[in-house]
Amino acid sequence: MPDKVRIVIVGAGFGGMAAAKALRRSPAQVTLVDRTNHHLFQPLLYQVATAALSPADIATANRVLLRGNPNIHVQMAEVLGVDVAAREVLLDDERRLSYDYLVLATGAAYSFFGNEAWRPYSLVLKSLDDALTIRARLLAAFERAEQSGDPAEVRRLLTFAIVGGGPTGVELAGTIAELARTTLARDFTCIDPRKTRVVLCEAGPRLLAAFDPSLSAYAAEALATLGVEVRTGKAVQAIDATGLMLGDERINTGTVLWCAGTEARPVARWLAAAAAPNGAVKVAADCSVPGHPEIFAIGDVASFDHGGGRPLPGLAPVAKQQGAFVGRLLAARIARRREPEAFRYRDYGTMAVIGRSRAVAVLGGLRLKGFLAWLAWSLVHLMLLVDFRSRLLVYVNWSWAWFTYGRGARLLTGRMQREGKPNGDLKS
Structure with missing residues (x-):
């Protein structure tokens, strides 16, 4: 065994980064692996997708965030599996990383609930690449509509269907509606962007099911004032190259945004471990995998029961708190100090923004809506950004948008023009 304890962290999201930072003063050799370098x-990814922010505003290189910590090594590689018996992580370049402790923070992907045939015709929002693809599709739709002389095709191009009435779906719907009705309203001569149709589809009885019903009702009313068509109680039956079937209604559209559900990355399969219905690994009170005290799962890839059979939600604060907890636990274990007790999640609130000056928020026992909720949302998200540079850039962009209704990230490059083809052109 080497002189230093080897800790491998897979995933540089909220959980993985929090674990790495909690271990920066530990004598262990820490390796952080992620398939991206940032x-x-x-939570602000939807603003990149809708041209409000640029990618660099909400992303920072992993090496920059962990600079000055010689015990932490950063590697950009994709993890393909785990050899539990050999205690090795398998990488896509055929290398293997040995570990004494393993922290899995691989996150989640969108699930189509077994309807994989819908995936080629839908856009999801989980990465910067996803956001840039959506941004290209949105902006290109208006450009193509401007050039089209077919009224039916113009209507199809300027119809945007969003599937899923959770926070991401609500945020995208409100922001796309505002983009069309304010920012782009006077930029075109042959089309009227204010006639853009945004349809938000939710199979359940109401939007934002995790919030109080009064806040869900407010969100629906606020979206309606922006011109968003809210459809609840109807499930998507089919998605194809030219639109979707919502119940027995056909919606012709060139853009379908899928925000309906997630599934954990295949960690449970790697470990042959017990999993929740969404594929998340069931973990013990200290976030370790039962039967493998040297392996921990945190964030979206973990199913942590905090009482009554209710797993913690897949939120950034959950991942950050679990990452920090596991980092402290390992640091104490290596130093032979008393380890922290079982993980306890501190719920500081849940928020969703609807549009300019409108949001809903639950902060402890306090329920907010409207401008106060939007102000709280803005302040919290600014403070949660990882560095001062990001906070400054986002603040400047938000201030500019507030006073001018402008958006500074509306460029279409050659690559983005290709990605901006509507659904019917996806395979061309």
């Missing part, structure tokens, strides 16, 4: 602030 840490992404996912």
